[in-house]
Amino acid sequence: MEDLNEVMKVRRAKLDKLAEMNVNPFAYRFERTHHAREVIARHTELENQVLRLAGRIMAVRRMGKAAFAHIMDSSDRIQIYVRLDQVGEAAYELFKLFDIGDIIGVEGTVFVTHSGEVSLLAAKVELLSKNLRPLPVVKEKIENGKAVTYDAFADTELRYRQRYVDLIVNRPVREVFIKRSQIISAMRRYLDSRGYLEVETPVLQPLYGGAAARPFTTHHNTLDLTLYLRIADELYLKRLIVGGYEGVYEISKDFRNEGIDRTHNPEFTMMELYVAYEDYHFMMNLVEEMITTLAQQINGSTKTIYQGQEIDFAAPWPRITFYDALKKYTGHDLRGKTTAELLHIGKTLHCEVEEGMNSGKILDEIMKEKVEPHFMQPTFLCDYPVELSPLAKKHRSEEGLVERFECFVAGREIANAFSELNDPIDQRKRFEAQAAMADAGDEEAHQLDEDFLRALEYGMPPTTGLGMGIDRLTMLFTDAASIRDVIFFPTMRPE
RNA sequence: GAAGGUGUAGCUCAGCUGGUAGAGCAGCGGACUUUUAAUCCGUUGGUCGUGGGUUCGAUUCCCGCCACCUUCACCA
Numbered sequence: 001m002e003d004l005n006e007v008m009k010v011r012r013a014k015l016d017k018l019a020e021m022n023v024n025p026f027a028y029r030f031e032r033t034h035h036a037r038e039v040i041a042r043h044t045e046l047e048n049q050v051l052r053l054a055g056r057i058m059a060v061r062r063m064g065k066a067a068f069a070h071i072m073d074s075s076d077r078i079q080i081y082v083r084l085d086q087v088g089e090a091a092y093e094l095f096k097l098f099d100i101g102d103i104i105g106v107e108g109t110v111f112v113t114h115s116g117e118v119s120l121l122a123a124k125v126e127l128l129s130k131n132l133r134p135l136p137v138v139k140e141k142i143e144n145g146k147a148v149t150y151d152a153f154a155d156t157e158l159r160y161r162q163r164y165v166d167l168i169v170n171r172p173v174r175e176v177f178i179k180r181s182q183i184i185s186a187m188r189r190y191l192d193s194r195g196y197l198e199v200e201t202p203v204l205q206p207l208y209g210g211a212a213a214r215p216f217t218t219h220h221n222t223l224d225l226t227l228y229l230r231i232a233d234e235l236y237l238k239r240l241i242v243g244g245y246e247g248v249y250e251i252s253k254d255f256r257n258e259g260i261d262r263t264h265n266p267e268f269t270m271m272e273l274y275v276a277y278e279d280y281h282f283m284m285n286l287v288e289e290m291i292t293t294l295a296q297q298i299n300g301s302t303k304t305i306y307q308g309q310e311i312d313f314a315a316p317w318p319r320i321t322f323y324d325a326l327k328k329y330t331g332h333d334l335r336g337k338t339t340a341e342l343l344h345i346g347k348t349l350h351c352e353v354e355e356g357m358n359s360g361k362i363l364d365e366i367m368k369e370k371v372e373p374h375f376m377q378p379t380f381l382c383d384y385p386v387e388l389s390p391l392a393k394k395h396r397s398e399e400g401l402v403e404r405f406e407c408f409v410a411g412r413e414i415a416n417a418f419s420e421l422n423d424p425i426d427q428r429k430r431f432e433a434q435a436a437m438a439d440a441g442d443e444e445a446h447q448l449d450e451d452f453l454r455a456l457e458y459g460m461p462p463t464t465g466l467g468m469g470i471d472r473l474t475m476l477f478t479d480a481a482s483i484r485d486v487i488f489f490p491t492m493r494p495e
Numbered sequence: 496g497a498a499g500g501u502g503u504a505g506c507u508c509a510g511c512u513g514g515u516a517g518a519g520c521a522g523c524g525g526a527c528u529u530u531u532a533a534u535c536c537g538u539u540g541g542u543c544g545u546g547g548g549u550u551c552g553a554u555u556c557c558c559g560c561c562a563c564c565u566u567c568a569c570c571a
Contacts, residue, residue, distance in 0.1 A: 261566090
């Protein structure tokens with residue numbers, strides 16, 4: 001038997017009183033005619049009509065034979081006015097048993113109070129669901145049209161573990177997740193309107209590929225088979241391009257068995273897009289246009305404030321090559337340098353480079369520490385060293401590079417794209433180089449995928465592919481400091 | 496995995512150099528039929544994250560553990 005605190009004991013006692021009054025504390029349904037927002041917006045034309053609203057009691061002010069309360073539905077809060085002489089003795093006795101947190105139904109007529117608040121004068125009140133656990137009480141005051149919050153429910157751990165409470169009580173949190181949903185549906189609209197096909201590929205994979213990361217491992221009993229939760233969708237989506245679809249995308253969870261911090265959650269949402277007969281220049285233009293469109297649709301402007309910094313998504317975004325960026329921010333031209341030279345330069349720059357790292361890793365390290373943080377405004381970083389990109393196509397004119405770009409905003413990567421490697425001979429060599437790295441102890445090296453190579457041997461058209469982190473994009477659009485603020489139920493240690 | 500920070504009532508927080516705890520809101524009782532952070536009077540509620548240690552005595556000092564946050568590492 002769980003320990004009940006004082007408030008919870010009182011609530012349980014109210015259940016007994018309700019039983020005596022023959023009231024079911026958990027009703028079956030309530031027919032509604034309106035939502036709160038609609039009533040507030042259209043109150044003049046709704047006058048004299050009988051309205052039926054339902055919602056959760058968020059505040060009560062009792063005054064003997066009358067009371068005001070605020071109820072909240074999915075649209076908004078609205079004040080209700082309950083008077084003994086309107087609802088009658090029995091209903092008023094019932095109303096006295098109502099608590100903050102109860103879900104109730106109200107029938108009544110709209111009116112405006114002396115202080116100008118659109119309210120509902122109750123003729124009937126009904127209990128729909130009794131609250132047995134006290135809600136954090138968050139007081140709101142309207143000042144200059146804005147809702148000022150007092151004693152907000154702020155404990156991050158409780159907010160993440162009991163997101164349902166966070167959502168009930170913290171209005172801005174509800175809005176963040178509405179925006180997240182709007183971002184995803186706007187992205188779907190954008191991609192659908194261009195004729196790309198939304199598809200689904202396996203989450204459980206016998207080999208993991210398409211990115212450099214450690215996987216989650218699981219087991220299928222009947223097949224007695226080790227399976228991995230996907231770290232990327234890439235290799236399956238390319239198989240579909242081989243199959244003849246010319247534009248496919250997937251929006252889904254990927255899983256990476258890595259650390260957790262403010263920009264990483266073990267499961268996260270990725271959008272991957274593959275377009276046949278196009279190259280990475282096409283994809284850069286698409287990303288630029290898609291994000292600008294999204295910003296307009298979601299935030300009504302190409303400009304947004306992220307953590308105090310103004311960010312403007314308006315095209316065109318600067319495009320800078322990998323080596324030019326390194327030169328610009330470190331002063332060193334790192335093209336054509338040997339591994340030893342790179343190691344030396346990395347050390348003089350105080351980067352965390354060490355003996356045994358290959359040139360790609362060293363370059364990557366210098367890039368992460370010295371360059372990427374500078375990319376506040378949307379920026380394309382293009383033409384990566386081949387060592388870092390085993391699935392990207394060789395650059396058409398630059399030796400040692402691949403046609404790849406990453407897109408940075410607020411110093412963070414939000415997208416990664418290539419002209420996809422479609423030469424099966426070259427792809428096999430790249431996999432073999434990865435296998436050598438795996439043998440050298442690199443846990444995140446790509447696995448050799450024979451079936452994928454077989455697919456490429458049948459012929460994949462020239463194709464460009466994109467991966468975009470939906471969580472991070474949502475963070476930008478909602479000014480969220482942590483990825484946990486845009487994921488309903490972030491990964492936590494069990495209580 | 497490492498370092499730093501935090502953990503006190505349902506919620507938001509006080510609590511000094513050690514003497515076993517307070518406030519506001521919520522709850523409960525009372526007054527109040529246009530209040531809105533309602534107001535006024537009264538009042539309940541705590542194994543002070545957890546387990547040890549030091550001490551006559553620990554919320555307070557020390558150590559271990561747990562959870563969360565931040566930074567770092569791995570990664571996107």
